[in-house]
Amino acid sequence: MALTITDECINCDVCEPECPNQAISMGEEHYVIDPGRCTECVGHFDEPQCVQVCPVSCIPIHPDFVEDRETLWQKYRRLQAAKEAAKATGVAG
Known part of the structure; x- marks a missing residue:
């Protein structure tokens, strides 16, 4: 399952640096x-x-991207x- 950030986000900047996959921007x-x-x-x-550090609890599961644990692996x-x-190859990833 992918997560999503709702409109309740207060742009506090704490989630982005916590994401190990650089999925948050x-x-x-x-x-x-x-x-x-x-x-x-x-x-x-x-x-x-991101869910752990979010002060307003605005990061639920994205309803359009429900994936099982094996798919996430x-x-x-x-x-x-x-x-x-x-x-x-020396290219930033």
């Missing part, structure tokens, strides 16, 4: 989560770090492989 009005990069921290942590492995390939 500033959107037009508030922070957003890229569902293609969000693994709910599977592969990195036991719990989603596959996404994690794909992202890690891309990161390693970028590192090997």
Whole structure:
């Protein structure tokens, strides 16, 4: 499951640096989560770090991107492989 950030976001800047997949960025009005990069921290942590640090609890599961744990593991492995390939070629990942 990918997570999403709702309109209740206060742009406090605490979630973005906590994301190990660089899935969080500033959107037009508030922070957003890229569902293609969000693994709910599977592969990195036991719990989603953005949810843990959010002071207003505005990060629920994205209803359009419901994924099981195995799918999240596959996404994690794909992202890690891309990161390693970028590192090997000297391209920022």
